[in-house]
Amino acid sequence: MLSGKRVLVGITGGIAAYKICELIRMFKRQNADVRVVVTPNALNFVTKLTLQCLSQNDVYCEAFNVPEWKPEHIALTESDIFIIAPCSANTIGKLANGLADNLLTSTAMAFKNPILIAPAMNDGMWENKILQDNLERLKKAGYEIIEPETGFLACGSQGKGRLADLNKIFDKVVLFLNTSPIDREVCSQFEMNEKIRKQNEGCYCEKINNKKILVTAGGTKEKIDPVRYITNNSSGKMGLAIADYLYSKGADVTLVSTFEIERPYKVTVAKSADEMFKTVKTIDFDAVFMTAAVGDFKVKNVSEQKIKKTDGNGLNLELEQNPDILRYLAENKKTGQTIVGFCAESENLIENAKEKIKKKGCDYLVANDISRKDIGFDSNENEVYILDRELNIKKFDKASKTLIAKGIVDYIWQN
Template identity: 35%
Template sequence: MTEVVLGVCGGIAAYKACELLRLFTESGHGVRVVPTASALKFVGEPTWAALSGRPVATEVWDDAHEVPHVRIGRAADLVVVAPATADLLAKAAHGIADDLLTNTLLTATCPIVYAPAMHTEMWENPATRANVATLRERGAIVIEPAVGRLTGADTGKGRLPEPAAIFELAVRVHRKGLAGRRVVITAGGTREPLDPVRFIGNRSSGKQGYALATAAAARGASVTLIAANVTLPDPAGVDIVRVGTTEELRAATVKAAGEADLIVMAAAPADFRPAVVATQKIKKTDSGTPEAITLVTNPDIAAELGAGKRPGQVLVAFAAETHDALEHARAKLTKKRADLIVVNDGVDRVFGADHNEVTLLGADGSMAEYGQLPKADVADMILDHAIALLERQVGSGGTA
């Protein structure tokens, strides 16, 4: 059982921390809630005690003989602050310890995750940005806020991510290796319009790409997730770029890849698109025989990125095959100049499923097979291999 300290700051989003607390306790973690005095104006101490099944720590002076301002931080395996206000981020960045929560942050030697929630102007203020950068440089995970409804009628970036997304990220932070890295991940399936209502597409749900984005953010990376027609909840801590067609996916990925250390092409772009897109819905003919649709080939995004790959940059490609999977994947690995390719053999077991079964082929001739696992675990396996490649390139003189 992991010992979790849940710090709660004074903001309207404090009520969402109740759901986060429930997720931790129901999955077997022991949780000590440490709310600030302001947080208790939003959610009272009895609520935290009832949900955690433990006494609530609120004051440095309570049970002073047990030295709580030191003991709580030392005993923690994980600290999560949700919501984290601009004030708390500033105090944490500058080492200010004027209450029990900030003292706990100074004494904790375990991973710390901050889930900010504040108005857009506060989040974008240069002071807050500098404080966030400082915390990240020290190894803390500061989740990017979500975009949505804020206090009152305001809308923008600054909304607390959904508790389930925070939980999914937080429970994976013990895996490290990407702190300070920039990671680009694509997910989902592109759609190529035939007419205003029809398209050519595929069955990719985006689940594996979203799992990769969550895992990379949990490891400390700055993640850009380029999502093609995905309807999943936004993962916490990532910047999302939404696209529809393969050309849109290409443009967004090429733009984001320039500064990336790691690029993971988990999306399923359509290989072909109609040469001409009808401006009106295509109607049935009297003969019942449809007019032929001429297709043209879409760009190979991974191959383009592989050809332009800079020293130290790692490219991971995907191959979903229905037959001769390893043979086709090895050919793609060479053609795309990828460092690693993730092979799915049999799409019926992959698209839309919560589990995946993959083989990883390396450009160095290595091969690793993984039986059916949850896609979150597959994401960690892929990142473990990618991180080893990044470290190897740095060790050989590359500049990742």
């Protein structure tokens, strides 16, 4: 998930520093290139050796240790994101006032990509008016603050100040790495609107919260023999974006994916159409997004042994139809369920989509134009139309799959 991404982790002198060892492992598990910069005080809480082993990189601390022509606070800025966790009240104060008196604060000052900070401290420190003013100042300067949680604190008291859950910090970093500033602006606008709506009534989030939502993703693989298979160009990114967005809105998400992936929600791998059909039938859901590109055909007689080149003088494969999962779900729809299908068309997109929604009987159909190279299959962007049973059509202009996912989900639940 994070291959090729350079994550700079900053650690300051707070008791929650020990938790960051696990956060580094979470990034490493996703193949990120992790570098760690610490304040001298952080080393009272966690050792350089531990951080070196976990990040598989040097750990940076000394500001005036300049082995090469480029000082380290400049070299470290060549990272895609800077996450400072835990961020002490002291370092927050320095950052908010433009102080750069150690390697971590100097790096932050020179850093051009997103900086996220996860404060953690005693509740008294958290409530301190100067600290809160400093945080406001950092927010205005574009820092993303991952708020601490309320609970039992290391100092023995109860209150707000616990480092945010590591999964939350991890998800935020991933979100920032995978979205553009424009995407995030739209999302934060949405979050704001959402808060306002929640204060009023009829927030659609309540319609999703704790709802069991099934999402399928990826292109199915149909075996030819033990090593070969028939598949398609679907990357699974659209389904994943939908599942992630639903999860962020509080849904109880189950992802049935054709590939292995780690997510904070339930994931079941089903590679072929038959496996997916079998799996989907066992899952109870309030809504389903059939985003997976399910192959229409499978090989009739799958060879138990690898087919030899010599056997295959002009090899013919006999194909038979796969089950139509979307149609099955629509035909067996229970009261209150919402069925959302996806179709990929290379010509006459709207006409074909209209035919398909009538034929399949689903509530909504999302139509993708796969004739274009810049969107759809295997791309990070998409442009889709969504049709409902009355054949109303809504277009979502070209945007990242994250934003398209948000558009589709919002549209369905706000209607």
